[in-house]
Amino acid sequence: MARRGLAAEAAGTAVSPSRTVTLRISRENPADARGGERGFSVHKVPVEKWTTVLDAILDVKKHIDHSVAVRYSCRQATCGSCGMLINGRPRLACFTKIDELGADTVTVEPMKNFPVVRDLVVGFERLFEAHRGVKPYVVGAGGSGGPPGAAEAAPQTPEELERFVQFSACIKCGLCNSACPTMATDSSFVGPQALAQAYRYVADSRDKGREERLKIIDESHGIWRCHFAGSCSQVCPKGVDPAMGIQLLRGYLLGFRK
Amino acid sequence: MRESTIMRIHYGTALGAVALVAVHVLFRFTQDFSDSLQYESVIANYQFLPYAGLLEIILVLLSIHGFNGLRVVLLELRQGRAYEKAVSYGCLAAMFAVIAYGSRTIIMASAGTVS
Ligand code: SF4
Numbered sequence: 001m002a003r004r005g006l007a008a009e010a011a012g013t014a015v016s017p018s019r020t021v022t023l024r025i026s027r028e029n030p031a032d033a034r035g036g037e038r039g040f041s042v043h044k045v046p047v048e049k050w051t052t053v054l055d056a057i058l059d060v061k062k063h064i065d066h067s068v069a070v071r072y073s074c075r076q077a078t079c080g081s082c083g084m085l086i087n088g089r090p091r092l093a094c095f096t097k098i099d100e101l102g103a104d105t106v107t108v109e110p111m112k113n114f115p116v117v118r119d120l121v122v123g124f125e126r127l128f129e130a131h132r133g134v135k136p137y138v139v140g141a142g143g144s145g146g147p148p149g150a151a152e153a154a155p156q157t158p159e160e161l162e163r164f165v166q167f168s169a170c171i172k173c174g175l176c177n178s179a180c181p182t183m184a185t186d187s188s189f190v191g192p193q194a195l196a197q198a199y200r201y202v203a204d205s206r207d208k209g210r211e212e213r214l215k216i217i218d219e220s221h222g223i224w225r226c227h228f229a230g231s232c233s234q235v236c237p238k239g240v241d242p243a244m245g246i247q248l249l250r251g252y253l254l255g256f257r258k
Numbered sequence: 259m260r261e262s263t264i265m266r267i268h269y270g271t272a273l274g275a276v277a278l279v280a281v282h283v284l285f286r287f288t289q290d291f292s293d294s295l296q297y298e299s300v301i302a303n304y305q306f307l308p309y310a311g312l313l314e315i316i317l318v319l320l321s322i323h324g325f326n327g328l329r330v331v332l333l334e335l336r337q338g339r340a341y342e343k344a345v346s347y348g349c350l351a352a353m354f355a356v357i358a359y360g361s362r363t364i365i366m367a368s369a370g371t372v373s
């Protein structure tokens with residue numbers, strides 16, 4: 001009788017050996033009446049080639065310590081909820097495979113430049129406020145936001161779309177704000193996320209709110225406080241390139257771009 | 259004043275200062291470098307009016323650029339309405355003071371009141 005086994009092509013597939021990594025999770029509860037000092041809980045977690053950092057954290061949460069606070073939703077780099085510092089760099093936990101880190105110890109901490117709610121969860125109030133502040137919608141001819149009228153819904157040429165489409169990929173994850181050195185010192189700085197969105201709408205041929213929007217960002221804690229470190233663009237998981245958006249916006253303010 | 263206007267002035271003064279300081283440095287090559295620092299040589303420079311004018315413009319450009327730079331650094335250091343007002347007016351006052359003091363020196367030296 002012929003032996004039944006794996007099909008030839010399947011047998012050729014290299015199976016990644018599972019290994020164990022040390023996962024250090026930052027633990028902190030500022031609301032704790034006893035002071036809520038920051039520390040780390042350390043866990044050994046088994047990982048496969050496909051295990052993401054979020055998978056590992058959820059593993060700990062499910063099997064070892066359910067009190068670990070982490071925010072997530074889509075698990076596919078779409079909702080922007082799971083931003084955190086992973087081995088010192090802002091990344092999406094659901095979009096970062098442990099294998100690609102090339103380290104036996106993975107340290108996860110809350111994003112910098114955001115207030116910590118608990119453990120890995122941070123407050124997004126400042127980001128959302130700045131985002132709302134730049135009017136992140138197509139402003140109609142009457143100066144209103146909301147659903148576009150006939151004129152705003154007019155079709156665009158591929159070239160017109162090309163000018164801003166990259167910037168519309170932003171998922172508001174806040175990684176750029178977390179990496180920004182100006183955000184770290186200037187608590188009133190509008191931030192790369194909101195500035196990139198300001199550019200996204202300023203560059204939209206249907207938008208009639210350019211002057212208003214440029215005025216909003218042209219203040220003492222606005223666009224001019226960017227020192228072009230470029231770290232925002234380095235960490236953006238969606239390829240938005242906020243640093244470039246900021247420079248293009250400056251072009252409008254300095255009169256180089258129309 | 260809008261921040262973009264201030265930053266236009268900031269960038270403009272930087273470019274102007276780089277160009278004029280280059281001219282100023284090139285003047286050093288007209289004689290031996292150690293000679294150019296001699297007292298008589300320095301006074302002679304001030305008494306050559308176009309050169310004194312050049313120094314005055316450099317003084318104004320660098321003061322505007324430098325004190326606006328300082329304002330920006332201080333604004334990023336701390337925030338708050340009163341603090342920001344104090345920084346802005348403080349830097350403006352310091353800038354005028356430096357320009358006034360420097361201009362006084364240039365005028366006195368070129369008028370020959372310094373011997
Ligand atoms: S610009 Fe990039 S890093 Fe910043 S919030 Fe948007 S997607 Fe995230």
Ligand code: FES
Nearest residue numbers: 073075080082094
């Ligand atoms: S869980 Fe949605 S982006 Fe990571």
